[in-house]
Amino acid sequence: MTESEFLSRYRSSDYPKPSVTVDTALFTVREDALQVLMIRRQEHPFQGKLSLPGVFVGMEETLDEAAARALYSKTGLRDIYTEQLYTWGSPERDPRMRVISVSYYALVPEQSLAPPEEPALFCPAAEIAASGEIAFDHSRIVACGIERIRNKVNYTDIAFSLVDEEFTLPELQRIYEILLGQKLYKANFRKKIAEKIIPTDHYTSGARHRPSRMYRKKPATAE
Amino acid sequence: MTESEFLSRYRSSDYPKPSVTVDTALFTVREDALQVLMIRRQEHPFQGKLSLPGVFVGMEETLDEAAARALYSKTGLRDIYTEQLYTWGSPERDPRMRVISVSYYALVPEQSLAPPEEPALFCPAAEIAASGEIAFDHSRIVACGIERIRNKVNYTDIAFSLVDEEFTLPELQRIYEILLGQKLYKANFRKKIAEKIIPTDHYTSGARHRPSRMYRKKPATAE
């Protein structure tokens, strides 16, 4: 039997299949806290509960594309920093049927977001992670996202995804402190990120204290 | 409409669904190299090529259970250190049909493995990761596993999963060196892992040099 013969005889409908969704946790830092975009469900199951934005994976799209689609439909944003988190496959996680969920997390600066409308809202991520009142296993997904972010802050540049293109060092430091959940020393923080940033000749103004210089992220050097 | 009415009307077959598999990369350190268990495929597609052990996810099992099943069927081992890696969902990754693959990696000490038979064999992981001759996207899965292991070696205890219950420090150090791809200083290495191990009163013997003390891993302390 040749490969093409084999392929033409293969009947994929011979086996039962689970449904596959992509659920996305969009994080931002707002009001001095890490917050996550949640949707209040209008339909069953879990009607009235909070859930993450999600879509069924189309037959012709990649998982990354499905995640981008879910995020775009709720925020209108493209080209967000997005990364796959974990895949959840317990047979009981959805009461309708067997659904396997590939979860993603995404990071955006608060400034690039329009205030969410109607069934969508931002919630403190820590509260969602600790709550027992969240639809499906989405509380665990958020918890998983928080943990992943916290782990990656120190050895990657994900924190820059949460500030605008131009930012001040006190702003950036605040992001780090919120993600890590601890206070950092100003001087040490600056030493550490000095090599990752480029100063501009812009300064903040208006505040009744010394203005803060603005910086940009240095483009990643080739490997 | 109540929730139970809603559920009874829900027709999950209304939507096309991808198939879902679990593919597992079983790593061990053998002959001074990180090696991975591969299967030479007997059937189409990719007949004759190397692939990772994989199974279709059953409708009543979790993903972790499917991974354990795949590993058990090839090695006869249960309770292996196993962790989910990444989920691969490109529509073209399987020529038969749309298949989404949830990949796992697993770590076992060489001593606990029977020599693999027939279509199964161990291959140097770096070669698999670099080869263009591997079935599906399994080469990338192995590459992803190597990277994950390398990242986790320094801030977790996964290296201990690759040695027997009792081990010598030169053995353990060799594991670290192979995973990290670099030589370590004996004294520094010992200082660092001193807190994670418990000495036994056993020693190696037979070699024509000073015997090496054997240790066990200290049970993880409560969080």
Place this chain on the structure above:
DNA sequence: CTATGATAGTATACTTTTGCTACTTTGTCA
């Protein structure tokens, strides 16, 4: 037009970890 409060930004001392070299110990074997 100067004092003050508030935050931006810098200099520096101290502590811990890492990188490295040299040494001592203890077994087997000739």
Place this chain on the structure above:
DNA sequence: TGACAAAGTAGCAAAAGTATACTATCATAG
């Protein structure tokens, strides 16, 4: 009993991380 071989230990210098004290510059009040 001396030589080799790898196990195991001691210690120093450089680098990185931790912590504190200081100076700079704006807006506003008086």
